[in-house]
Amino acid sequence: MTFIPQQHVTLHGFNNLTKSLSFNMYDICYTKTKSEREAYIEYIDDFYSAERLTSILTNVSDLIGAHVLNIAQQDYVPQGASVTMLVSEGPVVEVPEETYEETPGPLPEAVVMSLDKSHITVHTYPEYHPEEGISTFRADIDVSTCGEISPLKALHYLIHSFEPDIMVIDYRVRGFTRDINGHKLFIDHDITSIQNYIPEDIQVKYDMIDVNVYQEHTFHTKCKLREFDLDQYLFGDTKEQLDKKDFDDITALLKHEMDEIFYGKNMNPPPTKND
Structure with a gap:
């Protein structure tokens, strides 16, 4: 399949192509007791409040050179938050020589791109399993642009902002221009x-x-952390406080949860010390 770089083509009117990036991330945590589960949800709701999410999306907008037109934000009861941002083309600070090169985008200190009419949204979903002690935080972020700029340039910063255990990323180019x-x-x-x-x-x-x-201009990537340190997934205890059986059972439970999310299907539960 042959792609024609846009900089080599003279267009008739505005570039009507829509480029959409969907960034879906998960944070997994072991919360043994009801109080730990409630504390985890409270922590997530506070750390990823609508105000902080707005700051993250504002940085995304800045990275791609957009001008914010309108912001709607909401913290939900009992948990979760949403932010929707409408943006338009902003001033170009510096036009990169290779706009279409497949390379990671910059962090907020290096803004070099422009953006046409677009929107950016985020929704969060903190939740926990009532019996198995697993709590999860999911955030869904969509960056949709019209014109020449790909929202993939914001991906590096989004990963940097959330440091997820699991990422599910979709990118699609829709419509056509002439x-x-x-x-x-x-x-x-x-x-x-x-x-x-x-x-x-x-x-x-x-x-x-x-x-x-x-052939459908649709791209999908799933990512799961390779290294596993149990201390990174315990909300209450540390791994040194666990006996070997609990250490093994909790590790198996967390890895099972991550595998189910990564592969998108239910699996047989891991054996426990009572099996």
Whole structure:
């Protein structure tokens, strides 16, 4: 399949292609007691409040050179938050020479891109299993742009902001634009994998699976942390306070939860000390 870089094509009017990035992340935690589960949910709700999420989305907007038109934000009861941001094309600080190069985007200190009319949204879903002691935090973020800029340039910063245990990332180019002769263009940049927009120092931390449908301009990547340190997943105790059986059972339970989320299906539960 041959892609024609947009900078080599003269367009008829505005670039009407819509590029959409969906970034779905999970944080997993073991919360042994009801009070620990409630404390975890309270912590997540406070740390990822609508106000903080608005700050993250504002940085995303700045990274791609957008101007914020409107912000709607809401903290929900009993838990969760949402932010919706409408943005328009902002001033170009510096036009990069290789706009379409498959490389990770910058962090907020280096703003070099412009953006056409778009929207950015985030929704959070803290929840817990009432019996098994597993609590999870999920955040769904969508960055949708029209015009020349790919929202994939915001991916590096989003990973940096959430440091997730699991990521599910989708990117799709929809619609079409026309060149000066009226021929339709259904994509205006080369792309082989979402992974090319993730820095190598982050890639090495994750196991990754790609499912790409090139003819439909649809790209999908799933990521799960490779290394497992139980202390990173205990909300109350530390691993030194656990006996070997509890250590093994909790580790198996957490890895089972992560595998189910990563592969998107229910699996046989791991054996426990009572089996």
